[in-house]
Amino acid sequence: MKKIITIIVLFVALTQSSAMLAQDLFKGSDLSTIQVDNLSDNDIAKVKSQLQSNNITIEQAEPMALGKGMSAGEFSKLKTRIAASKSNISTTDNSAMAKDSGRKQEEILNTKNKSNLDPLIFGSELFDNPTLNFEPNLKLATPVNYILGPGDELQVSVYGVQEFNASIPVSIEGKVSIQYVGEIPVAGMSIEAATQKIRSAIARVYSTVSSGQSQVSISLSRIRTIKITIIGSKQPGNYSISSLATVYNALFLGGGPGTNGSYRNIELLRDNKVYRTIDIYHFLVNGDQSDNVGLKDNDVIRIPAYSQRVTLEGQVKRPGIFEMKKGETFADLLTFASGFTDLAYTASVNVSQKTSKEYKVRDIKSSEFNTYKPLAGDIFRVTKILNRFENRITINGAVFRPDVYSFFEGMRIADLITKADGLKEDAYSKRARIVRLKSDLTTEIVNVNLEKALNGDAEANISLRKEDVVTIYSILDFVEEYKITIDGEIKNPGIYNFDEGLTLNDFLVQAGGLTGSASKRVEIARMIMSDQIDDNNPAKAELFNIEITPDNNEQAKNFELLPFDVINIRRMAVYERPQMVTIRGAVNYEGKYVLANKKDKIYDVIQRAGGLTSVANVEGVKIKRPIQTKQIEDVENVNLNLGKKDSIQNKLVDKLKNEIKFATIPVDWKSIAKDQLSNTNVILFPGDEIEVATFTEGVKVSGNVVLTSEIPYEKGRSFGYYLDAVGGVDGKAWKKKAYVIYPNGKAAVTSSFLFIRSYPKVKPGSQIIVPEKPEVKKTGLAEIIGFAGVLASVAGVVIAVLRR
Template sequence: SIRITVLGSYKPGTFTVSSLNTLFNALYVSGGPAANGSYREIELLRNNQIERKVDLYKLLQTGSQEDNVRLQENDIIRIPVYKNRVEIAGEVKRPGIFEILPGETVEDLLRFASGFTESAYKASIKVIQLTDKEKKVTDINQDAYDLHSPHTGDYFEVSKILNRYQNRVKINGAVFRPGNFELSPNLTVAQLIRKAEGLREDAFTKRAQIIRLKEDLTPEIISFDVSAVLNNTADFLLKREDEVIISSIFDLKDEYNVSIQGEVRKPGNYKHVENLTLKDLILLGGGFTYAAYPQRIEIARVIKRDTLTKEDVRLSEIIDIKDINDLSYSANNLSLQPFDVVTVRRLPGYLELKSVVISGQVQYPGPYVLASRSERVSDLLKRAGGFAPEAYPGAAFLKRKNENSFKDELDSARVKKIQGELRDSTKEIVSEVSRPYDQIALDLVYIITHPGSDADLILKPEDELFVPRNDEAIKISGQVLSPTQSPYRKGDNVADYISNAGGFTDDARKSKVYVLYPNGKAARTKHFLFVRSYPQVKSGSEIIVPKVRLKVNNKSITETIAVATAVAGLAAVVLGIIQLTK
C-alpha cells in the first residue's frame, strides 16, 4: 500500500491505496474535481515537482488512457480552480458547460459539444459576452469559428434553421404525384404538371387556381385554363411558394347515394353509380332475408319541383314494385336515381320464433319456444310436465324483461316532471320506472285449477317462470334484538316470530312491520282504531321491522328545536312590550 494526497476534489485528503492504483483510480476515490475545480489542468506532484499535467477531456472525448499513470508513495494530485468556462446551448448534440484552455477556439468548443444537430443554423453563432459593465451580443460567422477565442462567462447559442423553403412550389389535386417540387429556373405551370406525372383522368381542365403570396405575404388567387397551359398557348412562370390546385370533377358535384332497408341481409347506404338498378342494389345489400316479401317493395324518390304550392303536399314519390323475386338479369328491372330509398317488406304472416324459460322445481326445466301468441302460464306448466315433488307453487313468480320502449321513456319523463313540480330530488322513483326487469307474483294453485283466467298470464318472449323449492324457514330482519331465521310453524303469527328473534329494539317502528312473501308480494301491518293487525306469515316469508324516523311533524329534531327557540324568543319580546305599555 501507498499513501497519496488529493487536493481540490469533492473529498480531499490523504488516502491509503494499493500500489497498483493509477491516477484515475485516485480521482474516482476522491469524488473527482470539486464544483469550481479544473478538469483540464490537474497536476501530479512528485518530489515537490510537477510530474505531469492531466487533461480529463482526452479521456472523456476519445477514451485516451495516456494520462492514467501509476501512482507512487507520497504523490500529490492537485486540482486547481478553473480559469475559463463557457456555456453552449441550442442546436448542438451535447449542450452544457465546458472548460476552455488558452489558444482554443469556437471550433474546439463545437467539438466538445459533439457538433451541430441536423436542424442547426450553421452560418453563424450568437454569443453573449460579459464586459466590465454589462452584457453584449456578438455574431460569429462560420468562417471565424477557428479564429474566435472564447472568454470566461461567454454564453453561446446555436439557433435552428428557418422553417421555410428557398425554392419550393406545390401542386395538389387531380395529378398523379401531388406534393412539393423544386423551383428550377424558368419553371412553368405545364412543366410542374409534367413533374407530377401529369393529370389524372378525373381532372377538371376548364379552370384551376394558383395560390401566390404577395410581397407582404398576403395570398392571392390566379385562375388559369389547364388545357390552354398544356397546349402552351397560355403557360406562365411560377414563383417561390406558389401552390397549383387542380380540382377533380368529383370535387365539384355531390356524392350521390341510395339506401336500402327492410328485409335484406346488409341494409344501409350505397354509392349511386350510373345505370344502377333495383336488382343491383338488392344484390349489393346481400339479397333477401328469409322473411322478405319480394311482391311488396317500395321505392321512395325525391320530387324535383320548380315551385312549391300549397296544394302540393307530397314529400316523395312512392313507386310500388309488385314482383321482383327473380334477381337474374331480365327486363323486369328499374333504374334507380340518386337518393332513392328502397324498402323490402316482410311477409305478412312471418313471426320469428321466440322462447321462454321455466326453471326450478318442475319435471322438465329449460327453454321452450312459444307455440302460440296466446300461450299462458298454465300451458307452459303442462309442457314442463308439472311440478317436482319439492315444488312450492305458492312462491312461484314470473320474471319479465322491460323493453326500453318509447312508452318507458315517456313515463320516465312524466315522473321527472311531476317530481320537479313537487320539488322531489330523489332518483329512486325514476330508476324504478325504468327498471330492466319486473317480478310478477303468481298463484299457481289457482292458475292450475282455473286455466285461462285473468291470473293465468299470457307469456311474452324472454319471460322466465321460476318455481322455487319449499323453504320451511322464516327470516326476521331489521329492528329486532337478534335478526335470524326461524322454522315455519303453521298457526304462528308475526308476533311469535319477532319474539323468537328477541323482540323489538327501542328504534323499532312497530306499526310499520311488513312481510315479504317468496313470490314477490308484500303485506303491511293494518290498523283499526287501536287494534293492530299483522299480516299473515307463509312458508319462506321474510318479516322486516323498519326503524323509527327521527322526525316530528315531517320536520327533523334540529328543525323542531330551531322553530321552538324562535317562537320562545318572539314570545319573550311580546311579553316585554306588554310590560312596558302598562
C-alpha cells in the first residue's frame, strides 16, 4: 500500500512540475523535476506564448531556467521542441480547435542530394523528380488498418446532450488519458479497434452515450514519426518519416538504389524477416503500386546489388540500361523499353555478348524474341529499316495522276498508265521513257512506243520492274515559247505570250488599251527568217507602219501579228499637260502659276503675280530649282578615280539625295527691271519656286563666333565690324574662309592678295558665316625621323646614279 501511495505522490509531483512549467516558466521556483518528454504539444505552445509575451528568446531564458534547477539536458530538449513547434493551440480553446481540424505531422527534415547515376539506367530518373516524392497525403481519411503508437494524437469529441472535446496524445506507454474516463491502452491496435475501445470506455462514464443521446467521434489529429533504415541506397542511413509513409517515399528520400543497386529485388525487412520483395519496374512499366506498402517503426529497406543488367540502344522508344530477372526474355526487355520505334528494323536484332575472353556477336530473329533470355552485359542494337522500297514504281509527265504506285509482278506499261487514270490530251504517244535501275545499281534508258503499247501490241507493251521511273512526254514540251512585245503609248507595256491568231486589236485590248497621248502612227518590227544569207539586204527586221484611230481600240484594219513582233505606239507630236511654278514672298499675289509659254521667264511670272510689293527686297529674289533624278545619276556615273573605298563621291551622292533638295539660282532683279534681256532673267522650269524676300536691315552672324546674333545694318560698315559686334570669333574659327550669303542666295568669300586679306561686302539681309577650322594631325618626332631617313636613302640613290 505504501508503494502505491509513493508512486501516486511522484506522479502528482511530476504532473504539477509539468503544469508549473506550462503555466509560467518565470514564476516557478523549482524546475529540477521537469521532464520535457512528458509535456504535450499544447504545454510547449504555452511556454512559447510566455516567451513571446515577455519579449525574450529561449536563449535569453536559459540562465533563468538553469538557476531554478532545470538540467541542461532537459533545457536542450525544451529548446528543440520549441524550435520544432508551430502551433499555439490550447486544449481549452475549443473554438480554435474547431477551426483547425486538419491532421498534423511533425516537420521532418531529410537532406536529399541529386543522383549522379548514369541517367540511362531505367528507373534512375524516378528518384530525381521532386514532383514525384510519394509523400503521404495527410488530408486523406485515416486507413482503417492504421496501427497506433506513441507519438500519435487522437481528437476525441463527445457531442449531443453531453459535450467533451480534447486532443489526446498516445503516451510512451501506449495509452491515452481521457478526463473522467481514465487511461486506455491503444498502442499496437488499429485505429478502427481503438475507436471501438475508446467509445466503450466513454460510454461507461457518459450515460447519454449509451442511450444514444450523445455521439462519440474519434479521429487521428497528429501523425507520429517513425524511424526506418535504408541499406544500399545512394544515401544509406536512418530516416525519420511519417508513420503513413510508404516504401517508395523512403526510397525517394534515400536517393534510390546506389550505383550497383537493384531496382527489382528490393527487400523490406520487418522483425528481421523479409516482409516483401519490391520490384520498381511494376510501377515504371504498368503504374502498379501494389509493392508500395506502408512502413512501420524500425523497418529496414535493403537494396542488394543487381544480378544482371543489359543495354538496349537504337530504334526503341526508351533506350537505356535495364535490369533483368531470371527467366525474362527479350520480349520482356522490349516491354520495358516501350517497344520499337516506327523506323525500327524488327526482323532481327544484333546483340554483343561477353565471353570469358572477348566479345561475340549474335543475331536474334523475330521468332526468337519470346524465347531468348538476355545474359548479363548484353548490348542490344536495334537499327533502322533500309531507305528503299520493295514494290515502288513511279510515273510522271502527261498523265492525269502522276505519282508513286505499288508494283506487282507482271505489271506492264499499259497497267501503270491505267493506274494513273490514263494519258492527258497533250501526251506525246510516239515515245515514252523508262529509267530502269539495273542489278548493279546503275541506270539504263528503255524507250517505249505508247501508241502501239496501248493498242495491244504485246511487244511494245513491255513488262516493268520495281523502281522503274516512267516519263510520258507532252507535245507542249516540244513547242517553242513565243513572245510578243509592245511599247510606247499603251497602258501596260511589256512582253506577253503569243497565241496563234493574235491580231493588233486583240493585243491592244490585252495590253490595257491606248493612252490619251497615243498618235495615229504605229510601227511594227518583224524578224526576218531565211535559210540563206542575203548580203545585198542589210535589213535586220521588216518594218510595218500602220495608221490607227487613237481614240478607238477597235481598228478598221486588223493587222495579224506573228511571234516575236515588236509593236511601238508613237506619241503625239504636241501633247504636254500644263505645268506650274510657285511664287511666294513679297509679291502681290502669291501662289502657283501655269507656264503658259515654253520660254516663260521669271520677269513674266512676277508680273503676272502683280509685281513686287513695297516691302520687297529687290536684292532678295531667288529661284529654288528641284534637283532632278538625272542630275544625281550623272554624278554617280562620273569616275573621279578616287578608288572603291573612298567615300567622297558616295557622300556627295547621298547629300544630293537626302539633304540638298533644291539648287538655288540668284536673281539680279535690278538688272532685270532695267533690261528684260538680262542674263539673270532665266527661263523657268516646271517645279521652280520663286522666293521674294521681305526687306530687313538686320545682318545675321553665325558659325564659330562667340555669340550668334543679328546685328542692325549700318551703311558703310565693314565685315570686321559685324564680327566685332558679336564678340569676335572663337578658338576653332577659320576666319580666312568666312563668307557672306546675300538675300538672293548668292555667296561671296574672303580673298587675299600679297598677304592682304579682302573680306566680302555686307548688304542688308545678308548672313555672315564663319566655318570651323579643320583638325590637322601634327607630325610626330618619329615620323620626322622616318621621313628624314627616306630622304637620305633617296639622296644616296641619286648620287650613285649621277656618278655613273
